[in-house]
Amino acid sequence: MLTRILPPAGPARLLAFVTMVMSLGQGLWMAISAIYAVTQVHLTPGQLGLSVGASAAVVLLLSIPLGAMADRTGPRTVQLWSFLALAPLTAALLLVHGFWAYLSVSVVQAIAYRSGNNARKAMIAAVVPKADRVMTMAAIRAGINVSMAIGACLSGLVIAWGSPAGYHGAVLFAAVCFLATGALTALEAPVPPVPASAGSAFAVLRDVPFLTFTALDGLLTMHTLLLEVVLPLWVLKHTGAPGWMSAVILLVNTCFVVAFQTKVAGGTGDLRSAGRASRQGALSVAAACVVFALSGGTGWPIAVLLLVAGALLHAWGEIRQAAGSWTIAFDLAPDHAQGQYQGTYKMGADIGKTFAPAVFAWLVLEHGAGGWFVLGAAFALLGCAMPFVVALGVRQRAAAPAPAPAN
Known part of the structure; x- marks a missing residue:
């Protein structure tokens, strides 16, 4: 099945595979994150809403600077370190208790995810020929849907079990997926950074x-x-x-x-x-x-x-x-x-x-x-x-x- 979804061998196939690994963890985490916050961290629905809103607001403000960082530093470098950082940030949720601790971790977690996401799009633009970008994105999107669906199914088993051990295992599984994403990024083609003389970071x-x-x-x-x-x-x-x-x-x-x-x-x-x-x-x-x-x-x-x-x-x-x-x-x-x-x-x-x-x-x-x-x-x-x-x-x-x- 993977051979039908992934692009032909080359940089595009590795990019698609790395994205599928990331999406597997993200799909699982997205499906259980709200329930985990309420049942395991013991947030109120209002506190959860504030946390989600604050994370979204910070990411919105930083989205352009994070994208510019991928240009100036090199998108592979940013993607690699973003997902390597996202792994322990996700695992740290096992130790979080209370609203302020959860808010702090979730905001930094959201920044790391957006940083890696922006860098991944810049990677596609850099290593995939222009004529192949749309088909590569199509294959990646199909793969993301498969991974997200698997993650959602796993979340259903976790929720049906209802045990703290199940939720903790799911968090660790998501963290491992992010760690694998960072490690696999090291195998992707290097992309040199763009010098500052090429243009303004906020053009x-x-x-x-x-x-x-x-x-x-x-x-x-x-x-x-x-x-x-x-x-x-x-x-x-x-x-x-x-x-x-x-x-x-x-x-x-x-x-x-x-x-x-x-x-x-x-x-x-x-x-x-x-x-x-x-x-x-x-x-x-x-x-x-x-x-x-x-x-x-x-x-x-x-x-x-x-x-x-x-x-x-x-x-x-x-x-x-x-x-x-x-x-x-x-x-x-x-x-x-x-x-x-x-x-x-x-x-x-x-x-x-x-x-x-x-x-x-x-x-x-x-x-x-x-x-x-x-x-x-x-x-x-x-x-x-x-x-x-x-x-x-x-x-x-x-x-x-x-x-x-x-x-």
């Missing part, structure tokens, strides 16, 4: 087309929250489908991504086609919103059919939009500043996640089908704007002077 803040793309794409990728946050409650409260349909929808999404991500990613190797792909993906997600809306108030056979149809539309739109976004994020960024640009790109989704769950839930759960239609229209508008933003970025790149040569 991205003056790149209006890229910042606009980051904002639009950050809002557009919030469609993933529909399956995780909104649809489970919609199924329970507004349809006649059984409650377990929300789990079926997530399974459909995961299987579809694993099976078709590399196939659907084709034809997005240049900026113009990538802009069209983002628009196509957004329109497909918008259509999924309409289908989900139609499932409201229906009996279980029709509701199940509509929910599955909507899930398939959403999955196709998700992977098509993602493929377009990868090309845009890589190709609008100058080669000497991939770290800071990829760090900025991640900020779009970070900002969206601060308000999207509440807004989506309010629209759909309070306003029913009308809320779905509003969301569908919003996704369609965002997608249709993407080709114009990309065209603006292409014109700016063509007019920009070349970076100063290194001394």
Whole structure:
């Protein structure tokens, strides 16, 4: 199975494999982290929310500097030390008791993870030929879904067991995965650091087309929250489908991504086609919103059919939009500043996640089908704007002077 998911032999295959190892630990930790904090560290839900919010805020503020650090230090070096540091930080949670200790460790843990994540994107830009980046990202995304699914299944066993020993073992397993990620990074191709003379560490803040793309794409990728946050409650409260349909929808999404991500990613190797792909993906997600809306108030056979149809539309739109976004994020960024640009790109989704769950839930759960239609229209508008933003970025790149040569 791994040979079908991973790219052909070479730097891209090792990058994909290392990412899968990391995702296995991350998938397990994400699935149990909230329960672990409440049941083992004995935080209140409010304290947990404060910890998550503080970590997100710090990471948001540091995302560009961390990306610039990958440029200046070398992305392989940053990725290696970030995940080597993440391993003991994760294991340290076994010794944490109380809110302030948990907050301190989780914030530093989040910084290390984002640092490694930014560096990994810069690594892909550096060692994978431009023509192969999208297919490499598609293979990596398919592999991440497999690893995350395995991690989620392991978390289910841990939660079902309910023993402190199980939770402690899961934390150690995640830490070992991060340690292995750091160790395997040492086998990847070295990437020399970019000298400071190549450009400002915060040049991205003056790149209006890229910042606009980051904002639009950050809002557009919030469609993933529909399956995780909104649809489970919609199924329970507004349809006649059984409650377990929300789990079926997530399974459909995961299987579809694993099976078709590399196939659907084709034809997005240049900026113009990538802009069209983002628009196509957004329109497909918008259509999924309409289908989900139609499932409201229906009996279980029709509701199940509509929910599955909507899930398939959403999955196709998700992977098509993602493929377009990868090309845009890589190709609008100058080669000497991939770290800071990829760090900025991640900020779009970070900002969206601060308000999207509440807004989506309010629209759909309070306003029913009308809320779905509003969301569908919003996704369609965002997608249709993407080709114009990309065209603006292409014109700016063509007019920009070349970076100063290194001394």
